[in-house]
Amino acid sequence: MTSAPRQVTDINGARYSLLRQLGRGGQGAVYEVDGGRLAAKIVFDSSVARRERLRNQLTQVKRLSLADLEIARPIEMLREPVLGYVMELLTGMQPLKVLGAVPKDAGSPAAWYLAGGGLRRRLQLLARSADVLAGLHGKGLVYSDPSPHNIFVSESPDATEVRFIDADNIHYTSVAGVPAVYTPGYGAPELVRCTSGVNSLTDAHAFSVLTFQTLSLVHPLIGDTVNDGPPEREEEALSGQLPWIDDPTDKSNSASYGIPRSGVLSRKLIDIAGRAFGLGLRDAAKRPGVSEWAECLHGAADATLVCSSCKGTYYLNEKQCPWCDEPRPAFATAAFNLWDPTIGPGGELLQKPAGDRRKAVVAAVLALTDGETVSVTQRLTHGCDGAAGARPVVELLLTGSRLSLRSVDGGRYRLSSPSGGRDTEVTDRVKEIRLEPGIASWRLHIGAPDSLHRVVNFEFRPGGAR
Incomplete structure (x- = not known):
């Protein structure tokens, strides 16, 4: 049939x-x-x-x-x-594959990319997908066939719902010799070579491929030499016998198409992709797991700004929008540090050596674009993952250099100046503060003052030059 x-x-x-x-x-x-x-x-x-x-x-x-x-x-x-x-299955969903390949009638690839929700939405969808896989692996199970065909996402470019279909793929780790089901192009090299059964690291390979492809619109193993070569060359590439397209030492399989990686992959994502398709291609034990992918993807999404002109999203370290060249607007950052009251007054921020100086331990950084309401979730405040990590704690809104804060989980949170000279509280009523350019002007404490917790340092930053 x-x-x-x-x-x-x-x-x-x-x-x-x-x-x-x-x-x-x-x-x-x-x-x-x-x-x-x-x-x-x-x-x-x-x-x-x-x-x-x-x-x-x-x-x-x-x-x-x-x-x-x-x-x-x-x-x-x-x-x-x-x-x-x-x-x-929720209504209004479509396979992730629609965000990973530009249709022939799309016209401008950049306009098509933005119409699908742009960079931030892709990062958020992939991060939520990684959370699902990591949760499955935490139960001792594997999905066995992650691909853009069986991960469904919201059709609306403003929504980030995710659903894995094909539940018949889910089972426990298998051994070599048992026929493995995988989508061509996403099977780990050891599955292609029939030297391994499915496990969490074969899932991780498939996920790394679909992530790279969804963000950069190019398969990480299919470069020009594969596209222009005989069919057996593709099999060589997928079985790990050729270098990946961005191999820093071997350019024999580089790709002349796709989006430049520097615009859609954060530094951490570039690093994790290099390990996944470098050493991880030939040695599964060196391959990053999906939990690490989830952390990097969430962090990358947090560090994006919204362009005031084209409404595209891009990383905060860019001086101008890569989609339309509009200068970067002024924005604020919320840096999540660890606070240990047992250290004593003035030294509560946990430190780590950084050359000749000591720097505060930063757990995460959230970018705040002017006029955009952003939720601080339990992933950021308590390090939770999965569904628990998505629960909102505090709502933030930046307007010029003024920041509005409101508790949305029923909690009451201490808000103080770095010197401790000013002290107030964030509740379910909007609290407004003014941020000073270039300095961490306010700290929001998420936790009891006498216990280890995370503190949020807010800083206002100027826009990029024309």
């Missing part, structure tokens, strides 16, 4: 009308179901063995504790002769 019927029935007799195709992969396709927040996956394989494997896999997945992860939960198997199942 290679096409889906207009209507399917599950094993309990419930009927579902199928609408548009949402995505298609090597094993089957996913269709929107009429009248509900559901989708149906149709598997194009009617073999008895495949049907039994799918039934057993879905039974196992339905028993797993996955409610805290953004994974489309399977509901029920479909009745013969159709092979597949019905799953939960």
Whole structure:
């Protein structure tokens, strides 16, 4: 079977009308179901063995504790002769692949990139996807086939919902020799060579590829020498026998297309990509895990500003917008430091050596663009990850050099000047302060004054030169 019927029935007799195709992969396709927040996956394989494997896999997945992860939960198997199942899926979603390749009729690639939500939204979607994979790995499970085809994201460029479909991919680590299912182009080299089963590091390779591709619009292993060469050269590249496109010492597989990495990858993302596709390509043990990807992606998204002209987003260290050349506006930063009251007055900010000086330990930096409301979440204030990390704590709004703060979690937080001479409190009522250029003029304490906690240092920064 290679096409889906207009209507399917599950094993309990419930009927579902199928609408548009949402995505298609090597094993089957996913269709929107009429009248509900559901989708149906149709598997194009009617073999008895495949049907039994799918039934057993879905039974196992339905028993797993996955409610805290953004994974489309399977509901029920479909009745013969159709092979597949019905799953939960939010309406208004599309596969991540639509953000990773410029359509032929798109016109300006830059305009198309911005229309999809730009850089920040891509970073946020990828960070949330990494959170899901990391949460799955934390339960001792692997997804086995992460790809832009089975990660679904909000259609709206203003939303950042994520759902992994194809729950039948989820299982425990397998061993070499067991046939591994992966999407061509995203399988780890050891899977392509059939020298390993699926595990958290094969998931990590697939995720690193789709992340690099979604941000820079080029596959990290497919350079000009592969595109212009015979088919077997692509297999060599995907099995780890060729250098990656940005290899600093071997340019034989460099790519002449895609977005310049310096504009869409932060320094940390450039570093982690270099490890993923350098040593990590040949030695899985050297490959960064998805938790590290999640941390770097969240941090990169936090460090983006909104252009006042084209509304594109870009990193705060740029002097002008890379999308339209508009000078960088004035902005503020919120630096999250560790505060230890046991050190004594005046030295509570934890320090680390930096050459001949000591610098405060910075856990994270959040950029604040003029006129944009930003939520400080538990990921930033308490180091939480996953769904817990997305819970808002304090809301910030920068207007010129004035900063408005409001507690949104019911908490009351101390706000003080660095000298301690001025002291106030942030509650559910808006509190406004003035920031001084070039100095950390106010500190927001997230935690009890007598215990280790994070403190937020706010600093106003001038705009870029023309």
